[in-house]
Amino acid sequence: AQSVTQLDSQVPVFEEAPVELRCNYSSSVSVYLFWHVQYPNQGLQLLLKYLSGSTLVKGINGFEAEFNKSQTSFHLRKPSVHISDTAEYFCAVSFLSQGAQKLVFGQGTRLTINP
Template sequence: AQSVTQLDSQVPVFEEAPVELRCNYSSSVSVYLFWYVQYPNQGLQLLLKYLSGSTLVESINGFEAEFNKSQTSFHLRKPSVHISDTAEYFCAVSDLTGGSYIPTFGRGTSLIVHP
């Protein structure tokens, strides 16, 4: 079974500063990688995903993540954060388990953007 490690439980940062949220997963032959965002009192929303092709994927609100197979990582970055980016971020990995792709989630990283 997959395991997902989000190395930081909380990341405080000032507005307009860059940020990186780290995610590592246990190795597998074929995986699909996702980042989700959760705003207070809401469910998770898909931020971006890597299925195949270019190892750099981008979201519509300026986040990007890079799939690094050799390091089994999928770190999330943003060059300049806004107050509205304050949220919980979850890395998730899907692999084939018994014929079904079952997503496994990390424990989450709380991004706190200060003015």
């Protein structure tokens, strides 16, 4: 079965510091990978996605993620965070199972930016 593990439930970071949010997945089939962001009291927005091609994917707001197939990871990074990056971040994998298109989410990582 496919699963997603976000290793950190909460990550506090000072403003302008770099950040990495970790995501590991388990799958016996090919997957697509996503990071979504949920700002306080808002819905989910797509941050970036990996479908194929270059393993380094750039998204909105200066975020990027690297797909590492051998380590089954898709960690999210930003070199310098801003107060406005405070949000919940969800890693997700999409795959085909028995004709159905599934999307499995991790438990989320709450990123808090301190001044």
